Amino acid sequence: MPAVDRSGTGDVAVSRDIGVLKAGWQYGSITDKIADIVLTRPHRWPWRLLFVTTLAGTLVFFGATAWLFAVGVGLWGVNIPVAWGYAIGNFVWWIGIGHAGTFISAVLFLLRQRWRTSINRFAESMTLFAASIAGIFPILHLGRPWFFYWLIPYPDVMNVWPQWRSPLVWDFFAIGTYLTVSLLFWYVGLIPDLATLRDRAATPFKRFAYGIAALGWRGEARHWARYEHAYLLLAGLATPLVVLVHSVVSLDFAVGNTPGYHSTIFPPYFVAGALFSGFAMVLSLAIPLRRAFGLEDFITGRHLDYAAKVLLATSWIVIYSYVAEIFTAFYSGDRYEIAIVLDRWQGAYAPVYWSMFACNVLVPQLLWWRAVRRHVAALFAISILVNLGMWMERFLIVVSSLHHDFMPSAWGMFYPTFWDWTFLFGSLAFFVWLFLMFLRLLPAISIAEMRQLVRESVEEAR
Known part of the structure; x- marks a missing residue:
């Protein structure tokens, strides 16, 4: 049992659930540590350098988007x-990357998993940024993206409605x-912390801005009661979305009869892959975050170990999906499905397939060893490789099935152009820039939930 100060000052020692807090820390110290990153911590040169670099990449991304509007999708390799x-x-x-935030925040909250507390806030923010960027690409792919609002069933005098059989409409909804739902869930969880920042802000502008965002929060009992009811309700609404959203995305492919697309395993396969890549991105963000801002006391080796275990578990669901897809193709005797599998193994995109296999199947097996799960550098490298492997998997699903379908006379190759790479790396820069802005404007760890966790741990220890 951890040593606990019983003098009533609020001092806490190391808890098994938070695994974090140093003996002698008080509730106020927790607030200071997290809030000062936003309110008082100076901008150091590594942060400034990364901010300027990602801002430049973001401007390139939007510049390429403007050029796409002017020229059309012909500048891509499609x-x-x-x-x-x-x-x-x-x-x-x-x-897919955005799925881990909802899973950590909603599903683990309903399951009363306390280890989520140190990582749920920035994971929720990751969800918002990733999903927003994801929504840009189908619009750009429309050909005439300025008419994207045609996907919305708005009333009009001509009674022209969206084509409900189009996957684009499904993706929109x-x-x-x-x-x-993710934005509401994220914002409701932020309200107590916004009030904390309002009360600690040194300038009138910050007090006004955080005060408006805090919606008059005063920490009264009725405020907490309504907050807890709203948070629980939104968690219940968000939980089915973990399965629903990527299942709908998978149907973009599964409803077609193109070999490599037409598969009933796609919905669970895509959901597992989304959690796999999402938790990899959580680790890719958590490890530099804890190092850069000295948050090792909050995001501990225990938290990284739990996230690595989830990554290992989801990797085996993905592996099962790979095996099931291959077995189904050969067991069915469908010559076209078999041809797709063989083409992925030894065709033009075989190097991409085997690189994906190494990143998604072989590399995660290192996580069976506890020493690897607790080795921060190794865990960071694994998370980066998993994200790379999942991107290659998406590439193979989209491209390899189209380039080699029913008739040899219709076969063709896809070669990415400079603009394809620009949009990929530009979107990555935009994501990192948004995350950097979030770190400097809002608390990366939930102050209210962390203090509640400390209080519960102290009471249990007594």
């Missing part, structure tokens, strides 16, 4: 038969619902 390229692959990859 063609016939490969009419879907990097844009759709990036879309599926980004929306799936991403729109996901973003709306």
Whole structure:
């Protein structure tokens, strides 16, 4: 049992649940540590350098988007038969990354998993940023993106409605619902912390801005009661979205009869892959975050170990999906499905397939060893490789099935252009820039939930 100060001063020692707090820390110290990152911590040169670099990448991304509006999707490498390229692959990859935030925040909250407390806030923010970026790519892929509002069933005098059999319409509602619920869930959880920042802000502008955002929060009992009811309700609404959203995205492919797309395993396969890549991104963000801002006392080796275990578990679901997909193709005797599998193994995109296999199947098996799960550098490298492998998987699903379908006369190759790579790396820069802005404007760790966790741990220890 951890040593606990019983003098009533609020001092806390190391708890098994937080695994974090140093003996002698008080509740006020927790608030100081997290809030000062936003309110008083100076901008050091590594942060400034990364901020300027990602801002430049973001401007390039939006500049490329403006050029796409002017010239059209012909500047990409898409063609016939490969009419879907990097844009759709990036879309599926980004929306998958956003799944871990909802899973950590909603599902683990309902399951009363306390280890989520140190990582749920920035994971929720990651969800919002990734899902927003994902929503950009289908719009850019439309050809005439300025007419994207035609996907919305708005009343008009001509009674022209969206084509409900189009996956684009499904994606619009799936991403729109996901973003709306995730944004509400994220914002409601922020309200107590916004009030804390309001009360500690040194300038009138900051006090005014955080005060408006805090919605008059005063920490009264009725405020907490309504907050807890709203948070629980939103968690219940967000939980089905973990399964729903990426299942809808998978149906973009599964409803077609193209070999490599037409598969009933896609919905659970895509959901597992989304959690796999999402938790990898959580680790990719958590490890530099804890190092840069000295948050090792909050995001501990125990938290990284738990996230690594989830990453290992989801890797085996993904591996099962790979095996099931291959077995189904050969067991069915469908020559076209078999041809797709063989083409992925030894065709033009075979190097991408085997690189994906190494990143998604072999590398995660290192996590069976506890020493690897507790080795921060190794864990960071694994998370980066998993994200790379999941992007290659999305590329293979989108491109390899189209370039080699029914008739050899219709086969063709997809070669990414400079602009394909620009949109990929530009979206990455935009994501990192948004995350950096979030770190300097809002608390990366929930102050209210962390203090509640400390209080519960102290009471249990007594």
